[in-house]
Amino acid sequence: MPSPGETVPFLDPYPGRSGILSWIFSTDHKRIGMLYLWSILTMFAVGVVIGVLMRLELIAPGRTIMGAQTYNAMFTLHGVVMIFLFVIPGIPAAFGNILLPLQIGAEDVSFPRLNIFSWWLYLTGAALAVTSLFTGGGPPDTGWTFYVPFSERTTTNVSLAVVAVFILGFSSILTGLNFITTIHRLRAPKMSWGKLPLFVWSLYATAWIQLLATPVLGITVALVFIERLLGIGLFDPARGGDPLLYQHLFWIYSHPAVYIMIVPAMGVVSDIIPAFARKSIFGYKAIAVSSLAIAFAGSLVWAHHMFTSGMSDTAVMVFSFLTFVVAIPSAIKVFNWVATLYKGSIYLEPPLLFSLGFIFLFSAGGLTGLVLGSAGTDIHVHDTYFVVAHFHYVIFGGTGFGLFAAMHFWFPKIFGRMYDRKLANASWYLLIGGFNMLYFPMFIIGLMGMPRRYYDYLPMYQTGHMVSTVGSWVLVAGLVTMFWGLSKCFHGPRTVGRNPWGAATLEWTLPSPPPHLTFLDPPDEVPSPYSYEGVKRDD
Amino acid sequence: MTEHHKDYLGDKFGMWLFLFTEILLFGGLFLLYSVYLHRYPAEFHQAGLELSRVFGTANTIVLITSSFTVAMAISALQQGRRVLCQGLLASTIVLAGVFMVNKYFEWSAKIGHGIYPGSPELVDGPGGTNIFFGLYYVMTGAHGLHVVIGAALLGFCMLRIGQGRVTADDFGLLENGGLYWHLVDLVWIFLFPLFYLIS
Numbered sequence: 184m185p186s187p188g189e190t191v192p193f194l195d196p197y198p199g200r201s202g203i204l205s206w207i208f209s210t211d212h213k214r215i216g217m218l219y220l221w222s223i224l225t226m227f228a229v230g231v232v233i234g235v236l237m238r239l240e241l242i243a244p245g246r247t248i249m250g251a252q253t254y255n256a257m258f259t260l261h262g263v264v265m266i267f268l269f270v271i272p273g274i275p276a277a278f279g280n281i282l283l284p285l286q287i288g289a290e291d292v293s294f295p296r297l298n299i300f301s302w303w304l305y306l307t308g309a310a311l312a313v314t315s316l317f318t319g320g321g322p323p324d325t326g327w328t329f330y331v332p333f334s335e336r337t338t339t340n341v342s343l344a345v346v347a348v349f350i351l352g353f354s355s356i357l358t359g360l361n362f363i364t365t366i367h368r369l370r371a372p373k374m375s376w377g378k379l380p381l382f383v384w385s386l387y388a389t390a391w392i393q394l395l396a397t398p399v400l401g402i403t404v405a406l407v408f409i410e411r412l413l414g415i416g417l418f419d420p421a422r423g424g425d426p427l428l429y430q431h432l433f434w435i436y437s438h439p440a441v442y443i444m445i446v447p448a449m450g451v452v453s454d455i456i457p458a459f460a461r462k463s464i465f466g467y468k469a470i471a472v473s474s475l476a477i478a479f480a481g482s483l484v485w486a487h488h489m490f491t492s493g494m495s496d497t498a499v500m501v502f503s504f505l506t507f508v509v510a511i512p513s514a515i516k517v518f519n520w521v522a523t524l525y526k527g528s529i530y531l532e533p534p535l536l537f538s539l540g541f542i543f544l545f546s547a548g549g550l551t552g553l554v555l556g557s558a559g560t561d562i563h564v565h566d567t568y569f570v571v572a573h574f575h576y577v578i579f580g581g582t583g584f585g586l587f588a589a590m591h592f593w594f595p596k597i598f599g600r601m602y603d604r605k606l607a608n609a610s611w612y613l614l615i616g617g618f619n620m621l622y623f624p625m626f627i628i629g630l631m632g633m634p635r636r637y638y639d640y641l642p643m644y645q646t647g648h649m650v651s652t653v654g655s656w657v658l659v660a661g662l663v664t665m666f667w668g669l670s671k672c673f674h675g676p677r678t679v680g681r682n683p684w685g686a687a688t689l690e691w692t693l694p695s696p697p698p699h700l701t702f703l704d705p706p707d708e709v710p711s712p713y714s715y716e717g718v719k720r721d722d
Numbered sequence: 723m724t725e726h727h728k729d730y731l732g733d734k735f736g737m738w739l740f741l742f743t744e745i746l747l748f749g750g751l752f753l754l755y756s757v758y759l760h761r762y763p764a765e766f767h768q769a770g771l772e773l774s775r776v777f778g779t780a781n782t783i784v785l786i787t788s789s790f791t792v793a794m795a796i797s798a799l800q801q802g803r804r805v806l807c808q809g810l811l812a813s814t815i816v817l818a819g820v821f822m823v824n825k826y827f828e829w830s831a832k833i834g835h836g837i838y839p840g841s842p843e844l845v846d847g848p849g850g851t852n853i854f855f856g857l858y859y860v861m862t863g864a865h866g867l868h869v870v871i872g873a874a875l876l877g878f879c880m881l882r883i884g885q886g887r888v889t890a891d892d893f894g895l896l897e898n899g900g901l902y903w904h905l906v907d908l909v910w911i912f913l914f915p916l917f918y919l920i921s
């Protein structure tokens with residue numbers, strides 16, 4: 184006779200335990216994942232609203248709805264929210280938490296209490312970031328990069344913002360630590376490394392980056408704080424310091440951090456594509472290893488953000504070369520996904536659509552990244568809208584669409600209900616269309632010389648800016664449609680079976696939604712994650 | 723929910739990962755130090771002379787001794803000698819206190835001589851000297867913070883041992899506390915020559 188914990192869906196109250204406390208102090212990885220999911224989606228909404236307001240300001244030259252100082256605060260906040268509160272925790276902390284133990288047949292993560300603690304840290308960091316807007320000398324205006332010397336001198340409330348970033352970094356480290364230990368220690372006995380779903384591999388690589396790179400960010404922002412407090416001058420040339428060293432330290436974290444953002448999304452796509460091509464993944468090993476290769480090589484290229492900062496020419500050449508090298512593992516993945524689709528019996532459902540969107544947008548972002556990575560061209564486009572377009576293609580088109588794909592793939596599992604597929608498909612067209620309309624013109628005006636981080640511009644850039652702003656409205660319409668479609672998951676009878684897509688990883692052997700307690704005993708049989716022979720759809 | 727199974731190796735593995743992150747955190751500072759040492763060798767040597775080797779050496783001995791007492795505390799617990807273990811932990815914490823008091827006097831003396839972050843003497847003096855002392859305060863300060871955290875952690879272990887929650891059969895927490903303490907010690911072993919013995 185199974186205990187109630189083994190039958191009651193984890194979304195419903197555990198007998199004798201209900202209410203908000205059973206969520207915010209839960210040590211269940213699934214519930215913690217949900218806490219993260221709602222948190223990051225909230226922050227995403229905040230970031231989008233700010234982004235759209237900025238776009239509105241830029242619809243015409245001159246002041247439209249806000250002045251220079253407000254605009255500076257806006258892009259800083261937009262960057263901080265999107266980077267530290269949305270994409271970095273993003274897929275790993277939300278979907279990784281929910282799925283990692285399920286995919287490896289474990290009962291939970293290694294350190295469940297540390298897990299909820301890291302969510303509380305996240306919440307604290309978010310609260311401090313918001314507080315920094317309304318206290319001290321006003322909202323920070325440095326950009327999310329907190330470059331010295333400005334970040335040391337500005338009277339706005341940078342001190343609190345960097346404390347928030349420090350705490351968020353700590354939260355991220357703890358999640359990474361937890362995942363690495365879990366993957367090493369808690370795999371079901373028959374779950375060998377070669378049978379790990381690629382999403383798990385990607386979480387593994389990500390966790391290492393989180394663990395190894397984030398402490399450097401911690402100390403870097405701590406130094407900004409100390410400088411503001413004590414004025415030592417470690418980065419101040421007048422006092423013997425060197426501002427370039429700040430940039431080195433900052434990017435030693437923040438370049439690897441872009442892989443914290445993108446690698447989990449690559450894992451999501453690697454899980455989705457074979458399921459909808461009904462064909463085993465092409466190049467399992469290559470994809471798994473390339474995640475690790477990205478993690479490794481990605482830690483050696485940070486100074487490509489500093490080609491115009493006055494490094495030696497040798498350094499510029501070396502970092503430029505290494506940047507080209509790091510593009511290889513990403514390209515390997517793209518080729519493998521496409522090869523998986525080749526001659527597959529594809530059925531086009533929303534998760535696959537969003538994955539294809541990911542491949543397309545990520546490739547555009549990745550290829551333009553090479554333009555930035557080669558020092559010669561970067562001198563021309565550095566700090567222009569070309570860069571803004573590039574990183575939105577990579578992080579929004581990549582990680583954002585990866586997250587959307589994950590939601591459409593796993594929401595039926597998590598909620599036990601199907602979303603509205605028509606709305607999902609319609610939203611995809613709006614999103615892809617709006618996205619390209621919003622960001623593609625930025626490539627062009629960037630090449631023409633439009634600098635980033637300005638609220639005003641010369642009339643020559645107006646057409647591009649106007650198209651872009653209209654695109655932001657289309658994109659928002661797409662987002663609203665998408666969430667409207669997904670909201671069908673939240674109410675009504677739970678009708679989805681165990682395996683609506685006919686996928687082969689372990690989470691699909693569990694009921695939808697999974698019960699509170701899963702895999703109390705590790706599964707006896709561990710299937711090969713991408714072999715669909717004999718796998719039955721159950722919707 | 724049900725009790726999670728204890729995974730002794732997993733706990734230790736996690737702790738080692740955490741220690742890694744601590745090393746990287748200090749790594750950022752060591753990186754700054756090495757770049758600036760390369761840039762201002764003469765000033766660094768000169769400024770190093772102003773630090774008291776007596777204080778530095780004393781504190782090194784104190785910390786090494788405390789690492790030793792922690793290691794003995796773990797062995798004592800493993801042999802089931804609870805009171806001895808608690809005594810050894812208490813002496814470790816006392817040694818941590820001695821270290822901090824020493825540090826306090828050392829810093830006060832420096833500050834008394836007008837050497838502190840942003841002081842006119844440093845700001846108007848040579849850049850390399852300012853950086854040396856700036857790093858000195860930041861790095862030994864960060865280390866001091868870790869001493870305090872480590873001591874608190876060992877205090878927590880004592881409490882748990884007193885409650886019978888950490889025992890001869892289940893000593894993972896104490897072992898991890900000990901590991902943390904060794905890290906604190908290790909960082910100091912690097913800081914000591916870099917600042918006190920540089921000249």
Ligand code: HEM
Pocket residue numbers: 230231234235237238258259261262265266269270325326327328571575578579583634635636637655658659
């Ligand atoms: C509707 C969605 C979005 C819109 C309309 C939007 C718009 C913008 C605009 C107008 C800027 C400022 C450009 C400048 O003046 O330099 C910007 C900067 C930025 N955006 Fe977005 N964005 C959106 C979504 C995102 C997402 C999803 C992410 C990341 C996940 C993101 C990350 C960033 C970052 C990091 C910056 C740089 C901030 C800085 O310069 O410090 N954005 N975005």
Ligand SMILES: [Cu+2]
Pocket residue numbers: 437438441484485487488
């Ligand atoms: Cu980079």
